[in-house]
Amino acid sequence: MRDVLYLEEIEQAEALLKPQRVEVLRQLAEPRTCSEVAERLGQTPQRVYYHVKRLVEAGLVDQVAERKVRGIHEGIYQAGARSYWLSPRLVGRIGLRRARDELSLGYLLDLMEEVQADVAALDRNAPELPSIGLSGEIHVRPEHRQDFLNDLQGLLQDLFTRYGGAEGDAFKLAVACYPKADQQPEGVRDDE
Numbered sequence: 001m002r003d004v005l006y007l008e009e010i011e012q013a014e015a016l017l018k019p020q021r022v023e024v025l026r027q028l029a030e031p032r033t034c035s036e037v038a039e040r041l042g043q044t045p046q047r048v049y050y051h052v053k054r055l056v057e058a059g060l061v062d063q064v065a066e067r068k069v070r071g072i073h074e075g076i077y078q079a080g081a082r083s084y085w086l087s088p089r090l091v092g093r094i095g096l097r098r099a100r101d102e103l104s105l106g107y108l109l110d111l112m113e114e115v116q117a118d119v120a121a122l123d124r125n126a127p128e129l130p131s132i133g134l135s136g137e138i139h140v141r142p143e144h145r146q147d148f149l150n151d152l153q154g155l156l157q158d159l160f161t162r163y164g165g166a167e168g169d170a171f172k173l174a175v176a177c178y179p180k181a182d183q184q185p186e187g188v189r190d191d192e
Contacts (some may be wrong), residue, residue: 002080004081004083006121014057060081062079089113123130
């Protein structure tokens with residue numbers, strides 16, 4: 001079972017995005033027959049088989065074994081991945097996006113789509129996957145915002161200059177810096 005299955009085909013998304021199929025898929029985190037899933041969900045095996053068949057056709061579920069029960073061959077199925085990511089490209093761009101400058105929200109959205117596709121394409125079965133993920137929160141007063149952005153840009157430019165040669169393993173570095181969405185205190189409504 002893979003960690004992530006990146007869905008780039010509309011047919012895969014259509015097969016997945018049905019509430020009953022999501023429930024069947026959750027039950028297939030472990031190898032199970034349609035009868036076993038049906039019993040857990042309180043449904044008929046035929047109904048579950050219909051959903052499993054659609055999930056198999058879409059490449060979201062795999063038949064991992066087969067057994068013979070009372071003269072009938074019964075498939076054992078398992079989800080193809082632990083997580084399913086929908087590519088933003090399934091919908092595509094609606095209208096034109098503004099110029100891609102590094103301070104625009106459009107640029108940040110493009111960057112996140114690119115990172116999502118890159119991470120999904122990594123070989124998670126590789127014996128060594130040298131990667132790092134960092135996340136943190138920094139508080140900057142408005143009068144220091146430009147200094148902060150300049151410092152961040154300088155630090156990254158130093159890394160690109162120091163390690164930007166043509167030799168060695170290639171790594172992709174993506175940094176996103178954005179304001180944290182405001183959270184309303186409990187009991188406060190927007191219309192007050």
